[in-house]
Amino acid sequence: MKSKKLALPYILWMLVFVLVPLGMVIAFAIRDDAGNFTAQFISKAWGYRDVFLHSLWVALLSTAICLLLAYPLSYIISRAKARTQRTVIMLVMVPMWMNFLLRIYAWVVLLSKGGPLDSILGIFGIHVPLIGNTGAVVLGMVYEFLPFMILPLYTVMGKIDKSLIEAAQDLGSNGFKVFSKVVLPLSVPGIVSGVTMVFVPTASTFLVSQYLGGTDDIMIGDVIEKVFQTDRHTGSALSLCLMVIILLFIIVMNRFGDEEAVGI
Amino acid sequence: MKKIICILMVLVLAVGAMATLSGCGKSYDGEINVFNWGENISDGTDGSMDVIAEFEEKYNIKVNYTTYETNEELYSILSSSNSSYDIVIPSDYMIEKLIAEDLLTEINFDNIPNYKNIAETYKNLPFDPDNKFSVPYTWGVVALCYNTTMVNGQEIKGFADLWNENLKGNILMIDNSRDAMAIAMQLSGINPSKFTKTEVDTAAKKLSEQKPLLKKYVMDMVFTEMEGAQAAIAPYYAGDVYSMIQNNPDLSYCLPEEGSNFFVDSMCIPKTTQNKEGAELFINFMLEAEVGAENAQYIGYSTPNTEAFKLLPEEIQNSELIYPSEEYLSKCYSFADLDKDVYSYMQEKFIEVKAE
Structure with missing residues (x-):
């Protein structure tokens, strides 16, 4: 009580x-x-389905890249010495102490025409537009949300009982088997929360595409912001649709996580 | 245990919020909330006068200063929430709309003796015919800013150059429905002051044709883009174009041959004000010759204040960009308030162009 x-x-x-x-x-x-x-506002929101699809695609791509980058890193960190662990986790978190907008702005400068990266590539005769395309938006998202993938993965992996791995090795499993039969299943909860924590904000965020993208990279978050200025109803309908999509995604992810956990 | 921590954290947040609200240290006789355009007041950088600090010093009234990027953003905040702003600085057509929707309060001009400094040309303007609700802050026209090294030797003449295939990928367009539609309308032979839904469709089509040529839709980002030589040409407010040219000598300006939008931004007091006297003190302070001059010089926009104008450096007084000739101004038009449904239709169409 x-x-x-x-x-x-x-x-x-x-x-x-x-x-x-x-x-x-x-x-x-x-x-x-x-x-x-x-239903008129919901049907108006439906008119923006291409933007929804584009946003989900960017979110999915960013989440996948985050997972690919974060998984091995988290595994290596969780196996390192305690002091190294602390240092690396600190380094992962340092960028998060800075304002979100400043970090994106830093990328605008880094990727700009005649900027540092462009000049270096120019030496090798490579001239490609680095900013103003979907690639730059995905890069910004990955940079922005990578810590949200690393932290849950690292936490879960750190909790894996070393004796389980040793037992698997004793029973004759090679490195790959140890990974696929012990480490991977035990890290599923980390994957599920990491994917959720990256996918949800990337699908709904705004500003990143305004700063790093071109005219075709408008995301649903940007549309909602603009629509809300004059039309609260359609703006709400758009938000509602986005919430439903995210909710569905979370349900699927949780199902997946539960089944895996039962499987063990 | 977890719950206790949770509660503690919520408490810490709440206490933190209260601490910021009550303000710490210095005590003031009152406070006013000023809501202004971004980059629209002299703030003490680059050796300019810190207008807000001067005001706080002089009257011992605390100023909470926040900014917005578009008239539409300002409107959505004033109309939808119980905001407590004491000063807002909307443009002409938005003032007309705010007056029509009864969101502004009448200003007591007895408290604003410096109103005499405002040139007669900027009093009793069509959006506030009896001049009861607004005091002009700045005015200007929409001009073109271009980078002389990036236009491939093209001569920039007017808004039509924003549709120039030769500059593909290097064109910036203004990210504000009213201004963007107005440019498209001028080129389609429609009067941008007031228009119908069908005319919005025509303009939207014109904007769709332009989209593949664009690098970006921008508002305040235009400064980084143009000053950093990331784009060749952009339409923007003349005062800002002037600032950009100061920061990058490769930049130049063009007053569009088609004529342009003449706008006035005026200080108004919202109905929801908590400190009307404070707001009037602020308006009066902003109209002082010296403050007005410092401010106008920093912002780069044209001042309606004759006394302030006299204190400006000669090169600004003589600048065609900031103080265009009567002849050019006679080619310009100003925005009128639109019917609510035409207005939302225009907004909707512009987002559609951007989202398609």
């Missing part, structure tokens, strides 16, 4: 700042100014 009372402030917080706004978004999305239920 006592512990329930202590949770009250947080429940209140959730109610006022999460549930009520969520209810308002839904109400705006399905009702017009006169208060009648209507």
